[in-house]
Amino acid sequence: MQIQDLPYSDPGVPDARSGPRFLWWLGRNQLGGQFKSLAWGLLHFVSVSALPFCVGTAIQAVVDRSGSRLALAGALLALAGFGTALGDTFLHRAAVTNWITAAARVQQLLARRAAVLGSALTRRVAAGEVVAVSTGDVEKIGWFVEAVSRFTAAALTVVLVCVALLVYQPALGVVVAAGLPLLAIAVLPLLPRATRRADLQREKAGRATELASDTVAGLRVLRGIGGEELFLDRYRRASQEVRHAAVRSARMWSLISAIQVLLPGLLMVVVVWYGVHLARQGRITVGELVTVYSSVMVLTYPLRHFEEIAMAYSFSRPSAKRAARVLSLERATDTEGSRTADVPSGDLYDPATGLLAPSGRLTAVVCGDPDAAGLLAERLGGHPAEQSDSVLLGGVPLDELPLDTAREAVLVQDKDPVLLSGSLRELLDVPGSGHVDARDALAAAQCGDVLEALAQGSLDAEDPMDTRITERGRSLSGGQRQRLALARSLVTDPAVLVLDEPTSAVDSHTEARIAEGVRALREGRTTVVFTSSPLLLDHADRVVLVHEGEVAAVGVHRELVHTEPRYRAVVTRETEDEAALSGVLEEDHVLNALEEIEETA
Template sequence: MLLKTLPLADPGRPELSSPSAFLRRLQRDQRRGQVLATCWSLLEMGCQAALPVPVGLGVQAVVDGDSGALWRAGALALALAAVSALGTVLLHRQSVWNWIHAVTQVRQLVSRQASHLGAGLSRRIATGEIVAVGSGDVEKIGWYVELVARLRGAVAVWLATSAAVLVVEPALGLAVLLGVPVLAASVWPLLAPLERRYGEQRALGGKATELAADTVAGLRVLRGIGGEELFLDRYRAASQKVRAAAVRSARIRSLMQAQQVLLPGLFVVGVTWYGVRLAADGRISVGTLVAVYGATAFLAAPLRILGEAAHARSVAKVSAARAVRVLSLARTEGAGDAGLADPARSDLFDPVTGLTARAGELTAVVCGDPDFAGALAERLGGHVPPGEEGPAQPSVRLGGTELDAVPLAEARAAVLVHDKEPVLLSGTLAALFDVPASGRVDPWEALAAARAQDVLDALADGSPGASAEVMAAEITERGRSLSGGQRQRLALARSLLADPPVLVLDEPTSAVDAHTESRIAAGLRKNREGRTTVVFATSPLLLDRADRVVLIRGGRAAVAGVHRELMREEPAYRVVVTRAEEPGADGGAAERAVPAPTGDHRSESRSDA
């Protein structure tokens, strides 16, 4: 089985009913690898278990003075050693493949889940938890999955060795057959404390990772206000808690490892002492005693694997439980069999707020509450995770079709939501722009519309090897080498390049100066001509470019019209845009409600408030 088959074309569907079921499913998904590893384990350990036989025959041949038997015993020992070495190589290769397969599968499942949940993931589970699952937890899960095959081989060889000793000397065979399970069970009282302490260590480690990620992300701001020492002290305290928990967990592990050495050693001493008594009484030969001793001493290897498996299962269950928690997060989805007729010519309507974005127009949405605006922007993309907006609410409709009833891939292809704080992944500029796109807009047009020439210059200066081809310029992790405004414009260019039928932009120019914002507003208007665009903003420079502006008050679309008319006629609108104090009840004009939506939202007058 070649490593080039990874990553998996399809990581499959995990079993999420319990951590144990999740681990069993991972084993079933690599049946061939598990079978091969079990076979190579039997070959390796079987030859090792049989080695005492030729050794015993050789010793007996020396006692009897039979040189021919001695040569035959030596040849058999050499053959068993060679086959055991071959089995060791094959087992190691297959075990590593099984480990990598399990790790890759879990990472692909977590990555697919993160992509499926989108921006809602970080609000439902800590970022540090996702990082921990994708790094440390997958290694523990892979360790147990690959160990299962070796465990099967160890149990099979133990039974075969016990049966062989039982035939030669029933009393010794019975001791071997019953003694190994007793020794293996001696670690059980330690498993529950180990699992509990490791779970505590993992929880504290996830919090420390989350704190570190938040500190690094806000390092520039922290330095500006002199708060880096405060956060450094917090991280020190968190890391010390992780260290203390790790020490407590290590104490249990060290006790288990001590048991795996001490108890099998005592067992071998006891069996050997009894065998010597039998040899002294003449009931067994010296060669048989040597063979029995060798077989009994060999059983320390299966016992170590049994102990390792108990340890691996304890930590893997904790890690699997965290992976199951991440993978169990679900989105609200309908039957998934509905389809969108023509997204580019369909109105986008939210029945909760009454907001309508007309097809082919640039609609600006003004909302005094930034958090509500962000939640509404995400709602317009459909498939909002449950629990993020309270009770279940009607789905956003595109052309009369509920987005929650549309397959996720089709809904995302129709409506793209540009987040207020978009993420730039590390890599080249070409990789950043390697996104599904209509082909109508090329990267240079998108960059020009976002007024990102200075961003290109900064990237070229930071990547000396990219002087000839700016698309080869490297972007650092999360674009931290760029300013906030530069990151924002680069992300906006990526969204414009995608050119979706419906584009929702949440404060796309909040980090740029007024002059640049004015030019971006003009570029956005030109680039999205004839395409449905929704912009959440309170900047007059953007609002003045919109075909239609809608004011959201009290969770509903309160007034609608063009920016300049609303500034003249609507005090409530003017308050939000100019950030002035709202006039009293007797000093302002009454709000004009948007008419109830009809089947054709285009029938609303642009100046209708």
């Protein structure tokens, strides 16, 4: 896989049972790139390690006054230099390719998992953790994957040099062969502590990222209640904890680095002292002494990769663990589907609660618990908490449909929809049946004032559809964002549209017009609205009261508000005792208000 070939047509099925297994799976899926990096790494490190032999041969040729051997040493030195440059160039290319392709594979896997889980992802994993995994963690995972081949090349080079020194000069070669393994394992006792400190740093960084993302998402609310400084202080404390943890981790790694410099230096002192002693005795030549000394000095370069692989694994292991945790999350329903890809038609039925939404009708659902309403809306969209809770559409379980087909059949708009940055035209350019025009959807969602506001705020867009929307629609009010999101949902024109509190931030007059517009535009299509607003409930063909996880009453709004105290308590925001005293009078006020709004409209 080359960088220009990205993205992968199929990133594969990851082994997400643990962080190390996930890293091993990534390495196995890049064997071609790993072997290429290993080959270039061997060429580079062996060429670098051959330089001392060439220098030693040249010095001995000068001592012996041999011009032919000096010329041969010069030719070998030039060849080693060429091999060093060529190997380093292509090693860097192969290593960067391995890094980027591994990171791209992880990002594709995360994106695919997010698409499968939908909004259920953030209910299982904090949004800040997802952000940390898809940014910093991906980089560290890619670092370890590409460092493995370079470390392998460095380790093989160290072994080859030790063997060569034993053959070239056994007396000094034994000292080097005995000392180098000690250098390689000297830092092992410090690695567990360094790993723990790195894990702590990543944990605190993840918490800080989560706090920052939550603060940014709720900035408008924080400004409204004057809580900006409070959350700023919290983030400041969290960032200081990250800094302290990073400093403690850096101290341990600096100690490891210092040991990696000190011990090779001591080995060189021993080699020089013993080599001079052997040279005085005439047991080795000057050229052999220079060769062995230079080899030890050069070997400090590949030995640095032992430290790097330890650092890469220590930092990537917690990152891989977090990535594996996200990738191991499964949709409660079958992603591939065991039925054909045809979109079924018919009634929408939830066996868990007994909720029935007849085909082609507007059904309103009243639920006193907002959290339970949100979970029920997700279940209707094909994201049940358990396999046994699968919803039926036309008698067909949604979990037996391919995921794409299930999402084409049922669309859920939650109570806090997200608007992506871009133009209004791009916002409404979503997959749909093609039967609903964007301007008709905007009209049904009562977005006329939103278009005017966007046009007035834009200096270069002649058409309001070309005006830009900021990230998450932060420049718009809550009601404006809600109506644009509703228009986007209407454009898709799904077989079943589930709306969770679609008008909670809209005034009553606009809400009444939205109810009429949605009912007219969705004529003949199945629509389910979770709401407690009398204005929406009065336009519904069928109203269902869900109480304590079960359907408690079914009817129309004006009937239920008189006959069902629990329904009246939710809709009118009264306790049952208050409703018993003033239920009839309150309903008269509601009906009068409805009539006035209808006359005004």
